Amino acid sequence: MEPTPDYHRQFTVQLETEVTGWYNSFCNLLKSQREYVQVLNRWVQLTDWLVDGQQESNFLSIVQHLCEHWQFGMDHLPDKVAADAIKSFLFVIHSIVLQQADELLLQKKSERLEKKLQREIDLLNEMEKKFESNATGDEKTKYLSSVQLSRSMTLKNLRTSLPNVFQALTVFWSMCAQAV
Template sequence: MWRTMYECHQVQHFVSQQLNILSDIKMDLSTNYHRQAAIQLETEVSCWYNWFCEVVKSQQEYVRTLSRWIQLTDSLVDDHRKSLYSSSVRRMCEQWNLAFERLQHKEAAEAIKSLQLAICSIRVQQVEEHN
């Protein structure tokens, strides 16, 4: 583990040195390459936002469906045949539901959207500088 951490640190240190060299060179930040990179970054952040929202929505639906299914199957079992596992699973699903309700996914989605808007404004500025 320590060897792997050391090797990763060495790679990070090398990249950091290379970036320091690049920062000393004056660069035109409105080159075609930079504009394409900004467009690609905006596209990736947009995909990230969409997938993030979809994952949260899917997980919430999954937990709700699983909770409802457990409630329905619990009502089908006789009192003397009820399992300790079903009540444990039901409690776990209830806690999972509560955790999703407390989850600050809207704030995270808004932060991602804000990043996307900032990148968009950078792209607009790059176009204006290019023109």
């Protein structure tokens, strides 16, 4: 089994960075949008008190109704579900990053041990060679198990979490379209 390549680890870290940015931008966008709609709604309500003419009052009443409808739509968006789905996906990616880091540490440790043992094997008699060979095999087995765990964990977690993210976002954007 081949170890996880460096570029794969780098892409996973980059994916974690991008999803973190996506999550933060998503939350900030909704917060800013809500604040904007609340301020606009409040401003329209305050200007309604200043109008003298009936025609202007009717126009402001329509604008006020539109702002209230917009604010109601914003207040009832399933943004928490969508944000939680993105955050859950981020945790999955983070666990993959940690597993790949553990794999790399074990790989380096295994390589160091192999080099050290190779030097010593040349100096030892047949009995010592056999003993050290078993130690190398044990560490190599741990390393190969870690590689296999990284691969299966990556595939499993991505297969299970990505559909949830896209489903939550589909519902969210559908509600957004209906709210506007």
